[in-house]
Amino acid sequence: MEPKTVFVVGAGPAGLFAARKIAAAGHHVSIFNRDIRPGGLAEYGIYPVKHHMKSGLRKQFTKILSMPNVDYYGNIAVSEQSPLTISALAEWRPDAVVFAVGAQGTKKLGMAGEDSRGVYSAKDFVYHYNGLPPFSTQDFSTGRRVAIIGMGNVMVDIARWLLIDQPGEKPEEVAVIARRGPFEVKFDNKEFDEVEAFLDRKLFRGELARVAEPLKAVGQDIAEVQEKTFPWLKSEAAPPHPGKLTFRFLSSPTAIVPSSSGRIERVKVAENILVFSGDSTKPKPSGRETELPFDTLIFAIGDVADPSLGLPYAKNSYVTNPDTSDPNRAAYEVFDPASGKPLEGIYVVGWARKASEGLVGKARFDAEHGCDHVLKYLEGKPKKVSLLSAEILRELSARENAIVSKDQVIRLQQAEAQKGALVNNPEFRFPTNAEMLEAIEVFEPAH
Numbered sequence: 001m002e003p004k005t006v007f008v009v010g011a012g013p014a015g016l017f018a019a020r021k022i023a024a025a026g027h028h029v030s031i032f033n034r035d036i037r038p039g040g041l042a043e044y045g046i047y048p049v050k051h052h053m054k055s056g057l058r059k060q061f062t063k064i065l066s067m068p069n070v071d072y073y074g075n076i077a078v079s080e081q082s083p084l085t086i087s088a089l090a091e092w093r094p095d096a097v098v099f100a101v102g103a104q105g106t107k108k109l110g111m112a113g114e115d116s117r118g119v120y121s122a123k124d125f126v127y128h129y130n131g132l133p134p135f136s137t138q139d140f141s142t143g144r145r146v147a148i149i150g151m152g153n154v155m156v157d158i159a160r161w162l163l164i165d166q167p168g169e170k171p172e173e174v175a176v177i178a179r180r181g182p183f184e185v186k187f188d189n190k191e192f193d194e195v196e197a198f199l200d201r202k203l204f205r206g207e208l209a210r211v212a213e214p215l216k217a218v219g220q221d222i223a224e225v226q227e228k229t230f231p232w233l234k235s236e237a238a239p240p241h242p243g244k245l246t247f248r249f250l251s252s253p254t255a256i257v258p259s260s261s262g263r264i265e266r267v268k269v270a271e272n273i274l275v276f277s278g279d280s281t282k283p284k285p286s287g288r289e290t291e292l293p294f295d296t297l298i299f300a301i302g303d304v305a306d307p308s309l310g311l312p313y314a315k316n317s318y319v320t321n322p323d324t325s326d327p328n329r330a331a332y333e334v335f336d337p338a339s340g341k342p343l344e345g346i347y348v349v350g351w352a353r354k355a356s357e358g359l360v361g362k363a364r365f366d367a368e369h370g371c372d373h374v375l376k377y378l379e380g381k382p383k384k385v386s387l388l389s390a391e392i393l394r395e396l397s398a399r400e401n402a403i404v405s406k407d408q409v410i411r412l413q414q415a416e417a418q419k420g421a422l423v424n425n426p427e428f429r430f431p432t433n434a435e436m437l438e439a440i441e442v443f444e445p446a447h
Contacts (some may be wrong), residue, residue: 004095005386012040013360014350016101018063018367034077042283044132062326065406074404079308083399086310087099092387096345103303103355113256117263122300131429142297144172151178152186175246196232197243219272266291302356332370408440414442
């Protein structure tokens with residue numbers, strides 16, 4: 001089969017493993033990435049001190065980029081508001097396009113006061129402390145009492161950052177606010193081990209007593225919490241000074257009340273009961289409300305696809321083919337409701353297909369499985385006269401962006417490693433795009 005040209009938009013785990021699968025089949029792949037550095041959430045979502053995990057993934061990604069039939073164009077976003085749009089990509093006549101842009105939309109609750117200062121989405125907050133421009137230099141200040149909405153691993157990472165690794169003054173309290181109860185936690189025990197010393201056991205047991213009756217109504221016994229979901233209650237460790245970790249169960253935020261300065265001051269919450277929904281429970285407002293004092297609030301309730309990309313969009317996701325005759329293939333094909341047909345040769349993989357599902361391993365599996373359908377599609381299509389690499393670079397450069405190649409990515413990694421060795425920080429990263437681009441230009445390898 002004659003090699004064809006496939007564009008991959010996004011260079012996180014899904015995009016890079018998709019590129020490898022397609023390139024290994026003999027096709028030419030051009031990767032377009034919003035960020036200068038490839039890696040996506042593997043670079044900017046994994047907790048900062050997990051050096052070994054990040055290093056291992058970077059080595060895999062470097063091997064993918066080193067493939068001779070893979071081109072990389074960093075520092076160029078694709079969206080309706082960007083210099084490079086989906087329609088512009090189509091004019092370069094790729095044989096197929098795979099979108100692996102992740103879930104870049106923010107998910108909140110539509111409450112009054114969400115635009116108050118001190119209110120953040122978890123994704124943006126994690127990008128900030130992991131050093132992704134422009135989030136790295138934006139204001140994500142936290143105060144004395146921080147509320148985190150959600151009970152997953154992202155919540156644990158943020159609590160860990162606030163209570164342990166955040167530079168400067170730590171908060172006095174990090175409170176987890178959850179719609180349901182202690183039996184519905186979503187975090188892994190191994191992850192929670194990192195912050196369990198901060199769990200205020202006395203306050204936690206008081207919280208269990210507060211929600212005991214609503215839990216009992218659905219057959220949940222607080223006496224079983226220690227064995228089933230919070231084994232850390234077996235110890236009586238006092239929270240380290242100065243911070244503590246607390247939980248507020250059966251509480252759904254309904255509004256944010258700012259102070260006169262415009263920063264969050266209080267959170268209104270509806271107190272819930274639990275009702276059965278099939279084999280699980282769901283929260284239902286009890287009719288009672290209360291207000292809780294917080295000066296910072298972080299939504300850790302998952303993410304959504306970004307509608308500004310320009311693909312057909314509905315219900316927080318890009319629209320995929322509803323044809324059930326081949327559900328596996330249909331799950332990856334982008335569908336245009338206006339025409340009632342799939343967009344030919346256009347696919348979504350990873351979190352772009354299903355937001356916030358799984359980690360790197362799941363993204364890799366989803367990308368490779370989706371690319372099985374891409375490769376099958378390419379088999380039966382005549383090759384288009386696609387733009388050559390030099391022509392693409394010329395087109396991109398005309399859009400006034402400093403385009404970063406895969407060779408320049410290596411130079412950046414070497415420059416940061418050299419700087420990191422000087423400041424004894426193996427995870428040193430230049431905090432702005434301008435500093436990265438300057439480092440690429442001036443870096444001279446040590447001899």
